[in-house]
Amino acid sequence: MVRQKLLTAVMVVALVATGMTASAGAVTGPSVETTTSISESTTVTVTNVVDGDTIDIEYQNGSTDTVRLLGVDTPETYGSVSPGEFEGVPDTQAGRECLQAAGENASAYATDQLAGQTVTLQFDSQADRRGDYGRLLAYVQVDGSNFNYDLVERGHARVYDSTFSQSDSFYSAESAAQSAERNAWSCRTPNDDGSGDDGSSGGDGSALTIDWVNAEASSLNDERVKITNTGSSSVDLDGFTLADEAGHSHTFAEFTLGAGDSVYIHTGSGTNDDDDRYMGYGTEIWNDDGDTATVQTAAGTTVDQFAY
DSSP states (O other), X not given: OHHHHHHHHHHHHHHHHTTOOTTTOSOOXXXXXXXXXXXXXXEEEEEEEEETTEEEEEETTSOEEEEEETXXXXXXXXXXXXXXXXXXXXXXXXXXXXXHHHHHHHHHHHHHHHTTOEEEEEOOTTSOSBOTTSOEXXXXXXXXXXXXXXXHHTTSOEEOSSOOTTHHHHHHHXXXXXXXXXXXXXXXXXXXXXXXXXXXXXXXXXXXXXXXEEXXXXXXXXXXXXXXXXXXXXXXXXXXEEEOTTOOEEEOOSOEEOTTOEEEEESSOOOOOSSEEEOOOSSOOSOTTOXXXXXXXXXXXXXXXXXX
């Protein structure tokens, strides 16, 4: 009888230690809570984008949480912005208005890329698991890419002064974004109307980014490329080209892309407007098994490439 009671006690302790119950027979709560290495990850669904650096998520078991993207900080959209947090941005009305607009652009970009998506959270062993407000601190992986890094590279976010293993690469991306005056960093020289100024009315195109190429499409005009102006001033695209590796190309004519705006370039034919441009091809041009999209200025300078 004593041995039977002892065996029962050992089994109960073992079940508790593994996070299981005899009745449920399954792990309780998201497994991410015990993750201790950056190599470990968990798959979640983004249910809401709070702002550029904060998202609400749902685990596969139905439980929910809030994630603060590790290592990055986008301008505030709720409450007042703090120019002092963004090196070189003046603490003036124009500087604050520019940062406010940049924060809204960051939120819009995060919503476009993350809302409703299934993503992977990765946790950094050199960083805290949760922040001051109890939110999870994690890298968000989308289609194998680090979205936190993407925000910094595009100038939507600054590097948050904290401890995490990828800080060196993040600071390098931030430096490049500052030099190119992308998005929030264009606020270092804001116009009186609160928009950023990259030094020329047309811009050099450095703020242009190719967001994606939809190659596996159901029709010619569903095959398209999305290009976004991540800066805070408009870019005159007259003479700019979009091309694939085989040399199929589209030349923009008399077209200006506004700050924070996007344009879709379709393979087939149609009527050009502010949102959609058409290349006029009768067959698909973007390879399903991989290709590279390149945007160049009229002078032939490459401003962005997207390989898939």
